[in-house]
Amino acid sequence: xxxxxxxxxxxxxxxxxxxxxxxxxxREEALSSGExxxxxxxxxxxxxxxxxxxxxxxxxxxxxxxxxEIRLTDDVIASIxxxxxxxxxxxxxxxxxxxxxxxxxxxxxxxxxxxxxxTVNADIELRVALDDEIEAALKKYYGADDNExxxxxxxxxxxxxxxxxPGGKGGLGDAGETVEADAPIIKLVNTIIVEAFKSxxxxxxxxxxxxxxxxxxxxxxxxxxxxxxxxxxxxxxISRLKIQSNMSIAERxxxxxGRIQTQVGGKLIDLRVSCLPTNHGExxxxxxxxxxxxxxxxxxLGFLTDDQQTFERLIGLPDGILLVTGPTGSGKTTxxxxxxxxxxxxDRKIITVEDPVEYLLAGINQVQVSxxxxxxxxxxxxxxxxxxxxxxMLGEIRDLETASIAINASLTGHLVFSTLHTNDAPGAxxxxxxxxxxxxxxxxSTRALMAQRLxxxxxxxxxxxxxPTDTELRALGIDPSKxxxxxxxxxxxxxxxxKNGYRGRFGVFEIFVIDDEARKLIYxxxxxxxxxxxxxxxxxRTLREDGARKVMAGMTTAExxxxxxxxxxx
Numbered sequence: 131x132x133x134x135x136x137x138x139x140x141x142x143x144x145x146x147x148x149x150x151x152x153x154x155x156x157r158e159e160a161l162s163s164g165e166x167x168x169x170x171x172x173x174x175x176x177x178x179x180x181x182x183x184x185x186x187x188x189x190x191x192x193x194x195x196x197x198x199e200i201r202l203t204d205d206v207i208a209s210i211x212x213x214x215x216x217x218x219x220x221x222x223x224x225x226x227x228x229x230x231x232x233x234x235x236x237x238x239x240x241x242x243x244x245x246x247x248x249t250v251n252a253d254i255e256l257r258v259a260l261d262d263e264i265e266a267a268l269k270k271y272y273g274a275d276d277n278e279x280x281x282x283x284x285x286x287x288x289x290x291x292x293x294x295x296p297g298g299k300g301g302l303g304d305a306g307e308t309v310e311a312d313a314p315i316i317k318l319v320n321t322i323i324v325e326a327f328k329s330x331x332x333x334x335x336x337x338x339x340x341x342x343x344x345x346x347x348x349x350x351x352x353x354x355x356x357x358x359x360x361x362x363x364x365x366x367x368i369s370r371l372k373i374q375s376n377m378s379i380a381e382r383x384x385x386x387x388g389r390i391q392t393q394v395g396g397k398l399i400d401l402r403v404s405c406l407p408t409n410h411g412e413x414x415x416x417x418x419x420x421x422x423x424x425x426x427x428x429x430x431l432g433f434l435t436d437d438q439q440t441f442e443r444l445i446g447l448p449d450g451i452l453l454v455t456g457p458t459g460s461g462k463t464t465x466x467x468x469x470x471x472x473x474x475x476x477d478r479k480i481i482t483v484e485d486p487v488e489y490l491l492a493g494i495n496q497v498q499v500s501x502x503x504x505x506x507x508x509x510x511x512x513x514x515x516x517x518x519x520x521x522x523m524l525g526e527i528r529d530l531e532t533a534s535i536a537i538n539a540s541l542t543g544h545l546v547f548s549t550l551h552t553n554d555a556p557g558a559x560x561x562x563x564x565x566x567x568x569x570x571x572x573x574x575s576t577r578a579l580m581a582q583r584l585x586x587x588x589x590x591x592x593x594x595x596x597x598p599t600d601t602e603l604r605a606l607g608i609d610p611s612k613x614x615x616x617x618x619x620x621x622x623x624x625x626x627x628x629k630n631g632y633r634g635r636f637g638v639f640e641i642f643v644i645d646d647e648a649r650k651l652i653y654x655x656x657x658x659x660x661x662x663x664x665x666x667x668x669x670x671r672t673l674r675e676d677g678a679r680k681v682m683a684g685m686t687t688a689e690x691x692x693x694x695x696x697x698x699x700x
Contacts, residue, residue: 138168141185142177152176179260183235187258190237195223197233197263202271210250212272212357218246221259221267228252233259233267266629315366318359319374320392323401323416325356327394330634332418334401336371338364338411349628350586350635351459368405368412375403383407387486390416402486419488431461431468432636434679440641441580445469445547450577451540453527455552461584461637462549463488466523469547470494473521482523483510499525507532515539524548530566537567540575555579555642555670556662559652573644573652581640583673583694585686588619589627593684596620602688606678617684631687638677638691642670 142148148171156170171177187194200223209230210222224231230252234243237256247254259267322345326334331347338344343364345356359367372379375388390401400419405412428438444452452469454462467489470480474493482491485499485507495517497510508531511524515535527533527548540546550558558579562572598618603610621631642665644652651661666672671679677691 137189138182138185141189142181145181145185145188147181147185148177179262183258183260186237190256190258192237192256192258195233195257195259197221197223197259197267202267207271209252214246214249215272216268218242218249219261219264219268220246221264221271223257229255231255231257233257233264235259235261235264269629315363315370318363319367319370322356323390323392324394326416327399327418329628334414334416334418336367336414336416338368338408338413340410343367343411350632351584352586352630354628364411368414371403371414371416372405372412375401375405377403377405382412400489402488417488428468428472430636431465432638432680432685434676434683437639437641437676440643442472444578444643445473445545447545447577449540449543449545451536451546451548451575452577453548453550453558453579455550455555455558455579455581456583457551457553459584460582461635462582465580465582465637466547466549467491470521470523478520479518480521480523481514481517481519482525483507483514484523484525495519508535511535511539515542515544519544521545522547526550527562527565533562533565533567534571537571537575541571553581554662554673555581555640556665557581557658559661560658563655569653569655573649576644576652578644579642581673582637583677584635585638585677585680585690585694586632587634587636588684588686589621589624589631589633591626591633592622592624592631593619594622596687598681598688602692605692606674606681606688608678608682613682616682618681618688619684620687632690636680636685638673638680638694640670640673640676643668 139148139153143150143153153167153171156167156174156176159170168177168182172179172182184194202221202223206222206225209225210220210232215221219235221233222230223233230250232246232254234256235258237243237258243254243256322334322336326347329347329349331349332351333348335346335348335353336343337346341361342358343361344358346353347356348354369379371390372386372388375390377386377388385407386405388403388405390403392399392401402417402419404415404417406415407413428441433441454465456462470482470491474480474491476493479495480493481495481497483497483499487496487498490496495514497505497514499505499507499510507524507526507528511522511532512535514522522536522539522544524532524536524546525548527536527550536546536548550561552558552561556579558581559572559576562576563569596618598608598613600610603613608616621627621633623629623631627633642648645668648661648664648668651664656664672695674691674695677686677695680686681688681691
């Protein structure tokens, strides 16, 4: 038994956390197996990790802290650099002047603590925390680096890959710097893409800042910072991505767009790449276009049974316009593509006009808008009607000309799908009238308007019952007396959801079906608020009301719905 175990055993005995009768049978086992007595006591659940941590804190006269109950600010986290925090497994919990309070799991490691103090050049006040909590805090505040990206960056950093001088051996001259050993950079770029796909990220953000080159993945709508490559590799990484996406590496003054097609685990994925010049270099954002998302059925999109039946009836109509509204990133495109897949049959001709064409769909004619050659939305839509389609999908209604042609198409026997950027469903009527469409055309052509938002789905692997607070119930408009059969859940956090309790997203919807009474109101040009009130009287559920149903069904959490429907005050 080690000396470290001796002092801890004495402390635990003094604190009453363990008795000599409990320890005695394990002393011999510890000697014969070579395992520490503390390890055996923990393994057999005679003591808890928190007992050991509190004993350490008492012995060294320092405070024990529960890191799960502390919210650390950015300035406190910045007081210890990422690589230092990870090397010494130390979490800064507060800072006053030149003194930093730091939580560690082993305050007896004086050499490490002295090295930490010299490295950060500040006075250190020790705190003791559980090792698991320190590991979770390192991932939460500094980003996990136990993936291939972190290992690759570490290999490149330790290998001292040097950036070649412009025009020198292996350089790209004025077109951008590269590295002597470009193979590691190629591997690093490929690994960043592969890890993003494995993490179910929808976007990869590579952002040049003044002193760092930040890498972030957007997973389930939330950005997560990854381990950042050294700033000196910034130009090489950006040049590699521009070459892959067929952009000009000689042009760094104007935005550029491109695409990358690659295979990950035998699956072919597309990346839509955007390059934007900023103060500290070119910022790259890659949207991962995974065709698997298009195979979603209506239930997977988030429709409950009654809404699904309504929506299936609407997309099966022979003519008229169905508009999906919501801000950027609310899942409108995925919903429209899923609709097209649902109605795509050999006896129907479907044509889409998009900018850009994000996904290639079998059996559907897709047109890519090109302003340079004069192929605008309006020009493509005008020509496609001569192709005698049954169903038309228009990426977005942006102006009067596009809206007018779409409405005329719907009035001449075509079913038209499109999107608008409005906050709610009734607001789409006002938007169409504001851009110049006559109210009687809006009234006669529109079959339904649907607003949507995306909320995160509770991880099914760690979902556990939870009791909602009165504040949450009030915010969702749920009567506390009617929650007896509800199934409120919350994810506890596990390895399947990266400890955040959510995995995947689905939609909350607001479906406004236009009937004769609504048409009369539209024709009379009533304000959007009046139309919304009447829509609710006719049975339309608001985004928040639909979200509340899904919270009660255990599909998502109250805070997710409240966050996504902040503008829905009714």
